Amino acid sequence: MKKVLVGYGIDVDAVAGWIDTKDGSRADPVEISRGMFGALVVVDRLLKLLATHNIKASWYIPAHTLETFPVQVSRIVDGGHEIGFHGYSHEYVSQLSEQQERDVLRKSIDVFMSFTGKKPTGWTAPAFTTSSRTVHLLEEMGIQYDHSFMHHDCQLYMTPYSDYGAVTTAYQGDHNSRRNASDWMKRMPDPKISTLVTVPANWHLDDWPPFSPGDNSSNGFIDPYVVEKMWKEHFEYCYEEYDEFVFPLSIHPQISGTPQIIKMHQRLIEWVNGFDGVEWCTFEEMVAQYKRGLISGFNVEKAMGISEERYPTERK
Numbered sequence: 433m434k435k436v437l438v439g440y441g442i443d444v445d446a447v448a449g450w451i452d453t454k455d456g457s458r459a460d461p462v463e464i465s466r467g468m469f470g471a472l473v474v475v476d477r478l479l480k481l482l483a484t485h486n487i488k489a490s491w492y493i494p495a496h497t498l499e500t501f502p503v504q505v506s507r508i509v510d511g512g513h514e515i516g517f518h519g520y521s522h523e524y525v526s527q528l529s530e531q532q533e534r535d536v537l538r539k540s541i542d543v544f545m546s547f548t549g550k551k552p553t554g555w556t557a558p559a560f561t562t563s564s565r566t567v568h569l570l571e572e573m574g575i576q577y578d579h580s581f582m583h584h585d586c587q588l589y590m591t592p593y594s595d596y597g598a599v600t601t602a603y604q605g606d607h608n609s610r611r612n613a614s615d616w617m618k619r620m621p622d623p624k625i626s627t628l629v630t631v632p633a634n635w636h637l638d639d640w641p642p643f644s645p646g647d648n649s650s651n652g653f654i655d656p657y658v659v660e661k662m663w664k665e666h667f668e669y670c671y672e673e674y675d676e677f678v679f680p681l682s683i684h685p686q687i688s689g690t691p692q693i694i695k696m697h698q699r700l701i702e703w704v705n706g707f708d709g710v711e712w713c714t715f716e717e718m719v720a721q722y723k724r725g726l727i728s729g730f731n732v733e734k735a736m737g738i739s740e741e742r743y744p745t746e747r748k
């Protein structure tokens with residue numbers, strides 16, 4: 433018997449990531465218009481697609497989007513979907529100071545709570561970048577799961593803290609700033625495990641790199657049939673190799689809302705539904721099932737030979 437939890441994580445970045453250019457360069461109003469297209473036009477297209485197939489998705493929404501496009505966000509909430517948070521202005525967390533990171537998390541959660549009346553369960557790091565503090569801070573703020581880390585590609589797991597120790601080899605620079613090689617030649621410290629669950633993120637199951645034109649982290653003009661084939665083969669491999677696994681997709685309205693990509697999603701959903709044991713659900717539901725022992729997962733410590741101990745959430 434197979435058990436496969438399949439779900440869409442939808443990052444409603446809207447204009448947040450375009451207004452915040454990260455490097456002080458000016459925002460381009462045409463890029464901002466793409467973000468507005470995502471919020472104003474495509475949210476409805478995706479809601480319709482999901483409703484047609486009776487799928488509840490997880491929407492990760494920057495607080496900036498929530499405050500700017502409350503009409504669209506209300507429709508998502510009314511559709512019975514999960515809402516998670518995704519920074520304020522789509523900040524790259526790895527580049528924030530500790531104070532900035534705390535302030536952004538607090539404000540994002542406050543805006544979220546004033547909108548929905550409850551604390552978010554999960555979050556996705558904007559652009560999948562985090563800091564060594566992030567897991568500690570999310571835990572401190574009562575968040576239960578993350579969808580940013582990539583320790584596995586089809587299994588849920590308890591998230592390791594990111595206290596990996598900074599290593600600076602300083603093999604470049606002037607002679608005086610160079611360090612002795614013995615200073616950095618040390619193994620990575622054993623990871624400690626947090627209380628957060630990770631629903632694994634994966635650049636290869638994300639619509640941005642293949643389909644977003646015009647920015648240097650992406651290609652923009654891949655044939656949707658090529659991406660569809662890649663995603664299907666990912667699914668097929670997992671189906672052959674694992675009795676239980678998750679298939680979490682990460683998409684963005686301003687990308688996946690274009691007609692040819694919406695049609696790709698229609699084909700993919702129908703294809704996935706042809707497999708036994710498939711259950712579409714939110715990421716929050718995946719985590720709930722994992723915590724109740726209804727789906728097995730991955731154990732980072734055990735894989736590293738650090739601990740033989742099983743987690744309570746791990747199926748015997």
Ligand SMILES: [Zn+2]
Nearest residue numbers: 443445558559
């Ligand atoms: Zn995003």
